[in-house]
Amino acid sequence: MQGARYTVNDVMTRTVVALAGGAMFKEIVRTMGEWGVSAMPVLDGDGRVIGVVSEADLLRKEEFRDSDPDGRAELRRLSELAKAEAVTAEELMSTPAVTVRPGTTLTQAARVMARHQVKRLPVVADDGVLKGIVSRSDLLKIFLRSDEDIADEIRREIVAGRFPVPLDAVRVEVRDGVVRLTGHVPDTSLVPLAVRLVRSVEGVVDVHSALAGPRRRPVLEPDLVSDRTPPRPPGAGAA
Structure with missing residues (x-):
């Protein structure tokens, strides 16, 4: 692919493991381990991405296992507490999902990852249907x-x-x-x-x-004045 900007479509992984909204906690942990991934998109019945479940979402349950926060802290961390009690993908997922289109340039995708502090992004069509996943390592393929x-x-x-x-x-x-x-x-x-x-x-x-800059042109010598005495016009006298 020469003379054009590379896009997510050129480097993304097309075989993607995804979750249904009703996937259970242990199933999610097991699937992540089997596929060696740290996050997975969650799909609705039409294959559209509705959220992403990451290891960080799952670890909320362990983080709050022995905690007994006071009322003020509980209000501040209501969403984290809800995830600690969640048991399905739809309850655990972060939403709305941060996604990119297949035509997104690699530079743009890298900026989205940095801004949202994520390691991978679901790639979706205009209608939100999942088309692939692009990861940090995929973006680095361009240097090959x-x-x-x-x-x-x-x-x-x-x-x-x-x-x-x-x-x-x-x-x-x-x-x-x-x-x-x-x-x-x-x-x-x-x-x-x-x-x-x-x-x-x-x-x-x-x-x-x-x-x-441009090469210097050679300096041309000026025309030399002839040392010969020009002929006198007819009839001219001596000086």
Whole structure:
């Protein structure tokens, strides 16, 4: 997939374990263990995501097992106490679920994860039906792009597509995702733009620029004045 932004659809896991709202506590714990996941989406009867149950939701029961909070603390933590008493997925789940669409870019998905402090996101269609799961490790797959693939995109989409210079004026080398740019651009003010565009290419780890301005043209010697005495016009006398 060259010349385009990678999306969640390119990296998400399509085989997903999900829960019905009526799934019981021990069944949820057992399923998480069998699949090696820390959270699972909860679906309604039409396959739409209505919430997510995580290990944190399940641990509320252990957290409050021996506690005896006073009235004020109980009011402050009413939702946590409710989860401590819950026994089904619908009672345990966090809702509304934080989800993304298949067309969400990887950068956008990473920001959603960071903002909501979650490790994985259900991927849903426009009607809310579950299509897959994207995790932090899925987002990191983009850094597995080959150096050749990255270099080819930079040459085609940025060097040839954005800068009015001969293709051989800017050289692109990529090693382990680190890009090195050398050569000449028509204006040094273009260098920060070039670096920014290259850094935005999927899979780029870092950018090192040694780009310079246009090559200096050789200074041409001015025409030498002839040392020969110009011929006198006819009839001219001596000075």
